[in-house]
Structure formats: C-alpha cells, structure tokens
Amino acid sequence: MSHTIREKEKLVLRVRRIRGQIEAIERALAEDEKDCGDVLQMITAARGAMNGLMAELVEDHVRFHVLDPVRKPxxxxxxxxDELVDIIRAYLK
Amino acid sequence: MSHTIREKEKLVLRVRRIRGQIEAIERALAEDEKDCGDVLQMITAARGAMNGLMAELVEDHVRFHVLDPVRKPxxxxxxxxDELVDIIRAYLK
Amino acid sequence: MSHTIREKEKLVLRVRRIRGQIEAIERALAEDEKDCGDVLQMITAARGAMNGLMAELVEDHVRFHVLDPVRKPxxxxxxxxDELVDIIRAYLK
Amino acid sequence: MSHTIREKEKLVLRVRRIRGQIEAIERALAEDEKDCGDVLQMITAARGAMNGLMAELVEDHVRFHVLDPVRKPxxxxxxxxDELVDIIRAYLK
Incomplete structure (x- = not known):
C-alpha cells in the first residue's frame, strides 16, 4: 500500500477501532452480558465502520492504482x- | 454509453426482465393476489437482478471509462x- | 397481503415510482441518451427506492405475520x- | 443472550475468527506487507464472515425473542x- 504516513496512521487507527468493536462483541457473546438485540446493534455498528473503511480504501485503489497518477488521467x-467513487460510497452507506 | 450493439441489446433485455419483475410486484400489491412472504421474495429476486445489472455496468465503467482503452493501461x-471488479462483484452478490 | 386500503395505495404508488425509474433506465440504455455514469446513478437511486419498499414490507411482515396481532405479544x-425492525432498516439504508 | 452452551461456544469461535481477520488487516495496513488489492480482499472476506454471524444471530432473535417459544406460535x-429468515439470509449473502 503506498500511502503517505499520515494517511496510513489514520487507516490503522480506524481498523484498531473496528477491532475494539469486535472484541466487545466477543465479550458480549462469551459472558452473556448483553441481550440479543444489543449484540445485533453492536454488529450493525461494526459493519458500518467496516463499510466506511472499505469505501476509503476502494477510493484510494481507484485513484492511485486503477488510475496511474504518474500518467496524468x-x-x-x-x-x-469520481462517478465510480460516488456510487461505491452510496452502496457502502 | 459506448457499447457494441450486441452488448447493448443484452443489457436492454436485462432491464426489461427487471421491469417485468417490478410489474409483477405492482400487480401482487394492487390485487392482493399474493401473501406478504411471496412479495418479499419477489422483491429479493428483483434486487438480485438489479445487483447483477449494476455489476455488469460498473465493470464496463471501470474498463472503458476509468481506464482509457485508447491509452493502453x-x-x-x-x-x-481486475481486483476492483472482483471485489465489486463480491459486494453485489 | 392484509393491509388497510390506504396503506396498500401508498405501497402501490411506491412500486409504480420504482417502475418509472426502471423504465427510464431502459430508455437510457436503449437510446444511448445518457452516459454510463448517469445510468449507474439511476440504478443506485432505483436500488435505494427498492430498499425503502423492502424495509416497509419487512416491517409489516414482522408486526402482522411473525407477531400475531390477535394474540397480543x-x-x-x-x-x-422493534429491535429487529431497527436493524433491518439500518441494513437497508 | 439465552443460548445453549454449545451454541454459544460456536458463536464465540466465529467472532474470534473475525477478530483474527481484523487483526490481519491491521497488520497489513500498519506494516505495508500487502498491496491494496490484497487488503480489499481481506476486508471483503471479513465482511462475509460478519454477515454470516449476523444472519445466525438474527435467526436466533426471530425464533427465540420475536417469537416466544413458551407460547407456541x-x-x-x-x-x-421461516420466510423472514430466508429473506434475511438472501440479503446477507
């Protein structure tokens, strides 16, 4: 992945937050500490966060790998x- | 849209089939001819067909518009x- | 489907609008009147409308068929x- | 969550596998060990696994909480x- 260091740090923080969400789901299931509806909501939230990460990475993939920044598009x-990125974002909302 | 005539005909047939599915849903709702579960299944099927059409068109968009076939990628x-198209197909399944 | 007449009319209007969207996509593909990005946006919008219809019907299905209104839940x-309906709506957004 | 112990163990194992997938994504992003297309595929796989877990839990929620097993449906x-569960599984595939 060729990202600036700052961008990379933001992406890693994002995945780390998702990991925290998954760990909370694991605890909730293992320890019966939540009811079923709460767990479903936690998974829904984790899915939203993963969709957001996916949208971000797909956008980078389109702009820096499918397009070749060296050969000006x-x-x-x-x-x-731009149209493709907008549509992917709409599908991943 | 710049497609060969043959490809365009296939896409139009595909949308026409989806229109037929939507018309059947409209009749089912208007005439109470189906029960709720049947209508839900009809919508699920129409959604699958629309996802398939979307996948097809997004692939064309990536290959012929984001890439520029004239300037060999x-x-x-x-x-x-290819990676992008595979992933979009997985999400639209 | 057992809905009040008013509700049924609203659902039928909703499907009719979706049919109009599909017909516009068919014309756009058949007559080359739109570019690829426009068609992708039209499909994205039709998908959003179908998800909205689906959410509505699934909610009715949960409340009137999975639950049995005669036997007070x-x-x-x-x-x-309620939790189930909220989550389904989040997934269909 | 009221599941048998065996079921609960299977669910926890499932979430643990997802956590492993997320941790691999985190490493891939942090250490630049994978290219962008690989990371996108890893996220796609993790999403599939989360959808499978969601389908499982939503099915339990419908059968044991929306329906009340004590009051025979x-x-x-x-x-x-059954119809609802089938449709949710189709959407989460």
Whole structure:
C-alpha cells in the first residue's frame, strides 16, 4: 500500500477501532452480558465502520492504482473515477 | 454509453426482465393476489437482478471509462482494475 | 397481503415510482441518451427506492405475520420486534 | 443472550475468527506487507464472515425473542418466521 504516513496512521487507527468493536462483541457473546438485540446493534455498528473503511480504501485503489497518477488521467477518466467513487460510497452507506 | 450493439441489446433485455419483475410486484400489491412472504421474495429476486445489472455496468465503467482503452493501461493498472471488479462483484452478490 | 386500503395505495404508488425509474433506465440504455455514469446513478437511486419498499414490507411482515396481532405479544416480544425492525432498516439504508 | 452452551461456544469461535481477520488487516495496513488489492480482499472476506454471524444471530432473535417459544406460535407465525429468515439470509449473502 503506498500511502503517505499520515494517511496510513489514520487507516490503522480506524481498523484498531473496528477491532475494539469486535472484541466487545466477543465479550458480549462469551459472558452473556448483553441481550440479543444489543449484540445485533453492536454488529450493525461494526459493519458500518467496516463499510466506511472499505469505501476509503476502494477510493484510494481507484485513484492511485486503477488510475496511474504518474500518467496524468484525461478529464474523462477523472470524471469517470469520481462517478465510480460516488456510487461505491452510496452502496457502502 | 459506448457499447457494441450486441452488448447493448443484452443489457436492454436485462432491464426489461427487471421491469417485468417490478410489474409483477405492482400487480401482487394492487390485487392482493399474493401473501406478504411471496412479495418479499419477489422483491429479493428483483434486487438480485438489479445487483447483477449494476455489476455488469460498473465493470464496463471501470474498463472503458476509468481506464482509457485508447491509452493502453500498464500491467499494474490492469491488475488493479481486475481486483476492483472482483471485489465489486463480491459486494453485489 | 392484509393491509388497510390506504396503506396498500401508498405501497402501490411506491412500486409504480420504482417502475418509472426502471423504465427510464431502459430508455437510457436503449437510446444511448445518457452516459454510463448517469445510468449507474439511476440504478443506485432505483436500488435505494427498492430498499425503502423492502424495509416497509419487512416491517409489516414482522408486526402482522411473525407477531400475531390477535394474540397480543408480550412486552419482551414487542421490544424484540422493534429491535429487529431497527436493524433491518439500518441494513437497508 | 439465552443460548445453549454449545451454541454459544460456536458463536464465540466465529467472532474470534473475525477478530483474527481484523487483526490481519491491521497488520497489513500498519506494516505495508500487502498491496491494496490484497487488503480489499481481506476486508471483503471479513465482511462475509460478519454477515454470516449476523444472519445466525438474527435467526436466533426471530425464533427465540420475536417469537416466544413458551407460547407456541401458530402455523402461520411459524411460516412467516421461516420466510423472514430466508429473506434475511438472501440479503446477507
């Protein structure tokens, strides 16, 4: 992955938060500390966070790997990439 | 949309089938001819068909608009586009 | 489907709007009147509308068919049904 | 959550596997050991596993909390619950 160091740190923090959410789900299931509806809500929240991470990484993938920043994309390619990113974000909301 | 005529015909047939599915849902709701579970299954099937159409069109969009076939993509770009298409298909299954 | 007449009319209007969206997609594909990004956005919007319809019908299904309104549900069942509906709505957003 | 001990153990193992997947994503992002396409595939796999867990728990929620096993559901309720579970599984595939 070729990201700036700052971007990478933000992504790692994001995954770490998701890990925390999964650990809380594990505890809730192992220790019967929550009722079923609460666990379902915790999974729903973790899924939202994973979708957000996915959207972020797919956007990077489109902009830096499918497009090649070294070979400047044409205006049409840049528009097509923006459209694609918007639609992926809508699906991952 | 710049597709070959044959490809375009296949896409139009696909949307027409989806329209038929939606019309059947409309009749089922208007005429009380089906029970609720049947209607839910009909919507689930129509959604599957729309996801399939979406996957097809997004793949075309990546290959013909985000990539620019005139400017031959690098090997890295081609691999990145394949990875993107695979992942989008997995999400739209 | 056992709904009040008013509710049924609202559902039918909803499906009719979705049919209009699908017809517009069909025209856009058949007549090359839109570019690929526009068609992708039209499908994204139709999918959103179908998810909204699905959420509505699943909620009715939970409240009127999985629960049996004649046999008054217990307070625990009512809470569990509300939690389920909330989660389904979150997934269908 | 009121599950048999055996069921609970299986659920906990499932979440633990998901945690392992998330930890692998965290390492991949932190250490630049994978390329972007690999990370996207790892997230796609983790999402599939979370959807499977969600489907399992939603099914339990419908059968043991929305339905009340103590008050035997009518045949209609049992059918409606089966339909609901099938549709949720289709959406979470």
């Amino acid at each position: 044409t205006a049409e390619q840049a528009v097509a990439a | 690098t090997a890295e770009q081609a691999v990145a586009a | 217990t307070a625990e069942q009512a809470v569990a049904a | 009518t045949a209609e309720q049992a059918v409606a619950a």
